[in-house]
Structures are given as C-alpha cells and as structure tokens.
Amino acid sequence: xxxxxxxxxxxxxxxxxxxxxxxxxxxxxxxxxxxxxxxxxxxxxxxxxxxxxxxxxxxxxxxxxxxxxxxxxxxxxxxxxxxxxxxxxxxxxxxxxxxxxxxxxxxxxxxxxxxxxxxxxxxxxxxxxxxxxxxxxxxxxxxxxxxxxxxxxxxxxxxxxxxxxxxxxxxxxxxxxxxxxxxxxxxxxxxxxxxxxxxxxxxxxxxxxxxxxxxxxxxxxxxxxxxxxxxxxxxxxxxxxxxxxxxxxxxxxxxxxxxxxxxxxxxxxxxxx
Amino acid sequence: xxxxxxxxxxxxxxxxxxxxxxxxxxxxxxxxxxxxxxxxxxxxxxxxxxxxxxxxxxxxxxxxxxxxxxxxxxxxxxxxxxxxxxxxxxxxxxxxxxxxxxxxxxxxxxxxxxxxxxxxxxxxxxxxxxxxxxxxxxxxxxxxxxxxxxxxxxxxxxxxxxxxxxxxxxxxxxxxxxxxxxxxxxxxxxxxxxxxxxxxxxxxxxxxxxxxxxxxxxxxxxxxxxxxxxxxxxxxxxxxxxxxxxxxxxxxxxxxxxxxxxxxxxxxxxxxxxxxxxxxxxxxxxxxxxxxxxxxxxxxxxxxxxxxxxxxxxxxxxxxxxxxxxxxxxxxxxxxxxxxxxxxxxxxxxxxxxxxxxxxxxxxxxxxxxxxxxxxxxxxxxxxxxxxxxxx
Numbered sequence: 001x002x003x004x005x006x007x008x009x010x011x012x013x014x015x016x017x018x019x020x021x022x023x024x025x026x027x028x029x030x031x032x033x034x035x036x037x038x039x040x041x042x043x044x045x046x047x048x049x050x051x052x053x054x055x056x057x058x059x060x061x062x063x064x065x066x067x068x069x070x071x072x073x074x075x076x077x078x079x080x081x082x083x084x085x086x087x088x089x090x091x092x093x094x095x096x097x098x099x100x101x102x103x104x105x106x107x108x109x110x111x112x113x114x115x116x117x118x119x120x121x122x123x124x125x126x127x128x129x130x131x132x133x134x135x136x137x138x139x140x141x142x143x144x145x146x147x148x149x150x151x152x153x154x155x156x157x158x159x160x161x162x163x164x165x166x167x168x169x170x171x172x173x174x175x176x177x178x179x180x181x182x183x184x185x186x187x188x189x190x191x192x193x194x195x196x197x198x199x200x201x202x203x204x205x206x207x208x209x210x211x212x213x214x215x216x217x218x219x220x221x222x223x224x225x226x227x228x229x230x231x232x233x234x235x236x237x238x239x240x241x242x243x244x245x246x247x248x249x250x251x252x253x254x255x256x257x258x259x260x261x262x263x264x265x266x267x268x269x270x271x272x273x
Numbered sequence: 274x275x276x277x278x279x280x281x282x283x284x285x286x287x288x289x290x291x292x293x294x295x296x297x298x299x300x301x302x303x304x305x306x307x308x309x310x311x312x313x314x315x316x317x318x319x320x321x322x323x324x325x326x327x328x329x330x331x332x333x334x335x336x337x338x339x340x341x342x343x344x345x346x347x348x349x350x351x352x353x354x355x356x357x358x359x360x361x362x363x364x365x366x367x368x369x370x371x372x373x374x375x376x377x378x379x380x381x382x383x384x385x386x387x388x389x390x391x392x393x394x395x396x397x398x399x400x401x402x403x404x405x406x407x408x409x410x411x412x413x414x415x416x417x418x419x420x421x422x423x424x425x426x427x428x429x430x431x432x433x434x435x436x437x438x439x440x441x442x443x444x445x446x447x448x449x450x451x452x453x454x455x456x457x458x459x460x461x462x463x464x465x466x467x468x469x470x471x472x473x474x475x476x477x478x479x480x481x482x483x484x485x486x487x488x489x490x491x492x493x494x495x496x497x498x499x500x501x502x503x504x505x506x507x508x509x510x511x512x513x514x515x516x517x518x519x520x521x522x523x524x525x526x527x528x529x530x531x532x533x534x535x536x537x538x539x540x541x542x543x544x545x546x547x548x549x550x551x552x553x554x555x556x557x558x559x560x561x562x563x564x565x566x567x568x569x570x571x572x573x574x575x576x577x578x579x580x581x582x583x584x585x586x587x588x589x590x591x592x593x594x595x596x597x598x599x600x601x602x603x604x605x606x607x608x609x610x611x612x613x614x615x616x617x618x619x620x621x622x623x624x625x626x627x628x629x630x631x632x633x634x635x636x637x638x639x640x641x642x643x644x645x646x647x648x649x650x651x652x653x654x655x656x657x658x659x660x661x662x663x664x665x
Contacts, residue, residue: 035327060324060626083626102638104624105609123625123640124609142640143606166642167605191560211563 024051031057035085039067046076058082060104065089065097075114086123089116092133105142108135111157117240121163130157130176137161138241140184144168149200151175160237162244168192170259171214174199179233181251182206183244193217194259198266202259203230205251213259216266222258230256300490300502301325301454301476302610304591304621305631306598306649310470311617312340315463317631322474323455324627328502332484333477334457335449337491337498337593338469342444348381348404349422352440352447354486355399363399366435373433377425378405386448387466394452394460398486402446419495419540423519426494430523437487437524442496445595449475449489457489470651473593475500479526487524492532494520496595499535501528502623503588503608514581528590534582535592546599546646552579554588554604554644591621596651606643613638619649 026045030038038061045053046068053076058064062085065078073094080088080099088104089097092111102120110129117136124142127135132155140163147168149157157176163184170178170193182188182205194202195214203222213219222230234251238244303322307313315336322334342350355366374380383403407421416424426438440447448461454476458464475490482488491498505511505527512522512530518541520533531553538549552575555561561572576583587607592599600621602610613620613628613635620628625638641647 058626059630060624062327083629085624085626102625104611104626121638123611124606143643166640 024049025054026050026052027054027056029057030055030061030082031059033061035061035063039063042076042078043067046070046074049074050076052077052079054079054081056081058084060085062086063088063090065095066091068095069093089114092116094133102139103137107137108133108159111135113155119241119243124166127157127159127176127178130159131155132157134236135159136237136240137163138244139163141165141169144171146170146173146176146178146200146202148172148174149176149178151200158233160233162237162241164188165190165193168195170194170197170200170202172196172198173202173261176200177229177233178202179230179237180204181234181237183246183251188212194261196266197259197261198264199261201226204257204259205254206257207255208257208259216262217259218262220258220260222256226256226258299328299478300500301328301623301627302474302490302500302502302589302591302621303623303627304471304473304500304593304598304600306471306619306651307617308619308649308652309617310340310651312468312470313472314465314468315458315472315474318472318474319455319458319464321622321627321631322458322476323453324630325476325622325624326453326455328478328623329453329476330478331453331456332451332479333449333475333489334452334454335447335475335477335489335491335500336454336458336461336463337440337445337447337471337473337493337500338463338467339445339471339496339593339595340469341446341467342404345382345404346444348406349378349418349441349443350446351403351405351426351438352386353401353403354437354439355401356435356437356486357398362435366433367399367401369433370429370436373429374403374405377408378403379408380405387462388460389462393456394450396486397450397460423494423536427519427521431521439487439524440493440498442493442498442595445469445496445498445593447491447493447498449491450486451484451489471593471598473498473500473591473598482525485525488526490526490528491593492524492526492529494532494536495540496593497532497535497539498593499528499532499590500593501531501588501590503590503603504586505530505584505588506586507584510581511584531584531588531590531592534584535594538579538582539594546597546648548575550601550644550646551575552582553584554601555583556604556644589623598649600641600647601645602641602643604644606640609640610647611638611640612647617652621647621649 064084076095078097086104087106087109090109092114094113096115098117103118103122105123107122107126111133113132115134121139122137122141126141126145128147130149143166145165160179167190193213194217355363357363381404386400407418429438450457490500508527515533522529538544589602589608589610611625614637615632615635622628
C-alpha cells in the first residue's frame with residue numbers, strides 16, 4: 001500500500017526544492033510530502049526570492065503558507081491544486097494564496113495580512129481569530145466562521161463568502177467585516193449568528209430571522225457608509241471569481257441587512273459585581 | 274438520630290471508583306460504502322486513513338467491514354481477543370473461552386484470524402474467529418437469538434479474564450489493535466484478504482486511557498459498529514443507564530456506550546435513525562422552543578425519556594450496520610465530519626483530503642449540520658455468491 005509518509009520523503013537533507021524554477025515561478029509536486037517538508041520548501045523558495053509557487057497534488061498538508069516571515073517582508077503568491085489541509089494560511093504574513101478547489105477547517109487561522117481565495121467551499125472556523133487581510137470563499141463555509149475575528153487601528157480583516165454559512169457565524173466577533181452573499185439562492189439557515197459578538201459587522205444579502213441571531217446583535221438596514229463598504233468588497237469578490245458570471249449590480253440590487261453588536265462588553269454585567 | 278445518620282454516611286467506606294474511563298482525542302475517522310453492494314478491499318480505505326496520520330498517535334487503529342463472510346452469512350462471526358503477557362496466558366484464556374463456547378453455541382468453523390508476523394505492531398493478542406449459532410437452553414430458549422448473543426458477549430467480557438469479544442455480527446467483522454490504522458490494516462492484511470461493501474476506519478489519539486488492543490475503535494455489538502472522534506463527557510451517566518439494560522462497559526473507552534446505545538435504540542426498540550440522532554444529539558432547549566408544536570412535543574418527550582442517553586461533549590461518529598452507514602456529529606458540531614458521494618460510493622471522513630485521495634472527482638461534498646444524521650443505504654443487497662478469499 002502507499003503510505004502517507006514514504007521513507008524517502010521522511011529523510012531530511014535531500015535536495016530541498018524539488019521541481020522547476022523559472023522566471024520567479026516555482027512548482028512543487030506535493031504528492032507524498034509531509035506538512036513540514038512542504039512548508040520547508042515554501043520557505044526556501046521565499047528566501048530565494050521566488051515570486052510565485054505553484055503546488056500540485058496537495059492532499060491534506062496542513063499550515064500551508066505559515067512560517068513565511070522574513071525580516072525584509074518578502075511577499076509571495078501561492079497557487080494550490082488539490083485539497084489543502086487544516087489551518088491553511090495560519091498566521092499568514094501578507095502572502096496571497098489561491099486554492100483551485102475546496103479547503104478544510106481553519107482557513108486563515110489568526111492570519112495577519114494578505115489574501116486567501118478559495119474557488120470552492122471552506123470548512124469550519126474559517127477566519128478564526130483573523131486580525132488582518134482578506135478571505136474570499138466562492139461557495140459556502142462551515143461552522144464558527146469568523147470566530148473571534150478582531151481589528152485594531154488600520155488593521156481590519158475582511159471576509160466575503162459567496163454562499164452561506166452554517167451555525168455560529170461571527171461568534172465572539174470583536175472586529176472586522178464579514179459579508180455573506182447568499183448566491184446559492186436559498187435563505188440563510190444558520191443559527192446563533194453573532195453569539196457573544198462585541199465588535200465588527202456582518203452584512204447578509206437576503207434576510208435573517210431575529211431568532212437566528214444572538215441576543216446581543218442588532219439587525220438594521222445598511223446605511224450609506226455600509227453600502228460603500230459592501231460595494232467595494234462585492235467588486236473585489238467578482239473580480240476574483242469571474243466564473244460565477246454575475247456583475248456587481250445583480251448582486252447589489254438585492255436587500256442587505258447589517259448585523260452589529262449592541263454593546264462592546266456584552267458580558268460586563270454578567271461577570272461584574 | 275439525624276446526626277448519627279450523617280456520621281454513619283460519612284464514615285462509610287466509599288466504593289472505589291475507576292477514573293480511567295475517559296479520553297480526549299483528535300482521532301481520524303473514515304467510512305466508505307458502495308451503495309450498490311459491490312464489495313471492495315480495504316486498500317483505498319487504508320490509504321485514506323493513512324492520509325490523516327497526524328490526527329492519531331499510533332496508539333490505536335481499527336476497521337469494521339460489512340459483507341466479508343458471505344460463505345458464513347447466516348452465522349454469528351465472533352472475533353475474540355485473548356490477552357496476556359505470554360503465549361501460555363493467551364492459550365489458557367482461549368481454553369476458558371472454548372469451554373464456555375461449547376456449552377452455549379454450536380460452532381461451525383473457527384480459525385485464527387490471519388495476520389502478518391513480520392508486522393510492526395507491538396504485543397498483539399491472540400485473535401481468533403468463530404462462526405457460531407446459538408444453542409439456547411432452559412429459560413434462555415425464550416430469548417431472541419440476538420438478545421442471547423448480547424447476553425453471552427456481556428458474560429464473556431465481564432467474567433472471563435483476558436478474553437474479549439470485540440465483534441459479534443453476521444457477515445461483518447472488526448479488526449483493531451494498537452498501532453497506526455495503516456499498520457493494523459497491514460497486520461490483518463485487510464487490503465488482500467477481505468472484500469466488503471462498507472468499510473469504516475479509525476486512527477486513535479488516546480490521552481485519558483491507556484492504549485490497549487481492546488480499547489481501539491471500532492466498538493461493536495452484533496452488527497453495529499462505531500468509530501468515534503471526540504470525548505463523551507456524559508460517559509458516567511450513559512454507562513449507568515445502559516447497565517440497567519444489561520450492557521456492561523468493559524473496554525475502558527467512552528465510545529463503547531455509543532455502540533450499546535445504538536443497539537438498545539435501533540435493534541431492541543426499533544427506533545428510526547433520525548430519532549436516534551435526536552436522542553444522542555438533541556437540539557438545545559432554545560432551539561426546541563422555536564419549533565412548531567408537534568416537533569416541540571416530540572423532542573421534549575425524547576429528552577425526558579432518554580435524557581441519560583444524551584451524549585454530551587464533542588463527537589463525530591460513523592455507525593456501521595448491515596446495509597447502512599450513518600454519520601453524526603454532536604449538536605453544535607465540535608468535531609469535523611465531511612460527507613461526499615461519487616456514483617454508488619458514499620464517503621464520510623474527518624477531512625475532505627482523505628476522500629479526494631482515493632476519489633479525486635466527487636459528485637457532491639458537504640459538511641452535515643450538527644445533530645443531523647447522514648445515512649447511506651444499500652439500494653440493493655446483492656446475493657454475492659463468490660468464494661471467501663483465503664490465504665494461499
């Protein structure tokens with residue numbers, strides 16, 4: 001049988017960068033590579049000044065794009081074919097990742113800056129503790145999306161989801177912007193939206209029932225400033241996914257609702273005495 | 274008088290409680306089913322579960338396979354584990370069990386479960402399989418065959434030291450042990466010797482209990498098998514409730530209660546899987562309050578009647594059954610489960626990548642909502658006439 005971790009892949013100190021490097025673009029065949037080896041390769045490529053890395057046959061390797069910090073703040077583009085493993089782009093330091101397919105759980109976990117584009121669906125805890133950068137998901141996302149997303153001064157994370165989300169969207173959210181476009185054409189069924197939310201804002205295209213959102217969340221129509229934000233990020237979304245065949249107006253012509261927290265300290269009274 | 278009572282209670286020696294029945298893990302689970310009933314080897318399933326290698330730590334792996342014994346499909350296939358420090362201890366446990374077996378069952382065939390000697394597993398027990406029919410006598414003649422088998426399995430697991438029945442269904446079997454699942458699969462040669470229409474697999478990461486061969490997943494009773502990722506924090510309550518129905522928890526892992534609960538609810542009480550899911554993973558009261566009246570009444574009644582079978586804590590499970598494969602997560606999905614279909618194939622997995630590895634093209638991929646079961650069913654069970662594949 002084929003083992004996930006063949007002996008030849010396990011031994012260290014082989015030629016580090018497999019594959020071809022041409023005009024700033026490198027290709028890595030990820031089949032059979034361990035998580036750590038793949039990320040070592042990526043790091044070597046970044047330090048060698050590669051502008052773009054194309055990963056072929058990715059299958060479950062985790063933390064792709066993490067550990068890519070350099071003192072000169074080098075930036076790289078990473079293109080992924082296959083299915084990346086959990087925590088894709090964790091702690092991402094300003095790089096750009098595009099996945100031609102679905103992603104698993106924990107996309108953009110605590111990401112700092114950069115951009116992640118998923119041409120498919122993403123799993124649970126997408127954008128968990130995200131503190132900067134942008135995530136675009138063409139289809140749906142799983143549970144606990146944008147869990148404890150946060151913002152500080154000029155760092156304001158943005159997530160745009162083409163479809164819808166399962167339960168606990170924006171749980172304990174402390175900052176940032178989440179936009180759900182509902183392009184899958186069905187009502188949003190997620191419950192417990194914004195449970196414990198105390199910062200940031202969620203925009204939903206379509207409608208949501210009061211019982212679906214957490215007690216601390218206000219549902220209101222978006223004002224002019226909100227409209228501008230929505231328009232900007234919807235434009236960016238369709239730029240990244242021209243294949244959906246919709247233009248900006250078709251999406252913006254529908255109603256949006258704005259979900260925002262009533263209080264910055266929802267549990268102040270619960271724990272203070 | 275009152276004070277006396279109180280003092281008496283305080284000085285009463287407390288019954289020693291065992292505290293090792295708990296585990297937390299980041300296990301991997303995987304299931305593959307051919308809904309047309311075409312049977313296939315474990316080769317792909319072993320590749321898939323190996324792809325989630327990092328989720329386990331090599332302290333437990335196992336497989337359940339349905340449709341592997343067509344020649345003996347009418348007999349209960351008992352898989353036995355005889356543990357002990359040396360060969361003699363294992364043989365002696367087997368002798369004790371054999372004596373019991375002759376008294377209570379008619380044995381049509383028995384053999385050691387074939388395995389590789391050169392394998393990397395450590396301290397394997399003696400694993401034997403028996404194909405049997407109940408030999409009911411006296412008062413026990415009134416029991417159904419299934420109840421009789423369950424009773425005897427419980428008797429063996431509690432009364433015969435070092436002998437454990439870990440699989441007891443018809444035309445199905447579990448294979449499990451200490452090691453990575455791919456190692457266990459190789460040890461029992463599942464990729465060469467068996468063909469099943471459903472395979473489920475498990476890689477384990479035990480932290481609260483010691484790893485031993487009997488404590489690996491799947492857990493099975495009759496034809497129900499369970500692989501589980503998570504932790505049942507309600508284990509004590511569940512175990513106490515199941516003991517009232519004659520289920521003895523002996524394998525030192527929380528998952529055992531799910532297998533017995535499934536047997537109680539699905540086989541003995543004939544509840545459909547949709548209701549069973551609402552018993553094991555009921556919606557929270559807030560959600561029940563929002564339902565329409567009939568749903569609210571039903572779910573309230575289920576929570577009242579079956580409160581002690583609520584499985585609290587995070588879990589994702591795959592339940593295997595003759596002709597069925599069921600995936601379920603806890604009500605707020607604290608453990609991952611991805612479902613996918615491709616033609617007649619139905620997959621359940623902790624991670625999508627494992628499915629894509631053996632089936633790059635999929636018709637549909639989704640992550641089921643917490644507490645909502647996904648059920649794959651055989652469209653038609655073909656009466657497969659082919660031979661049992663034997664070792665040459």
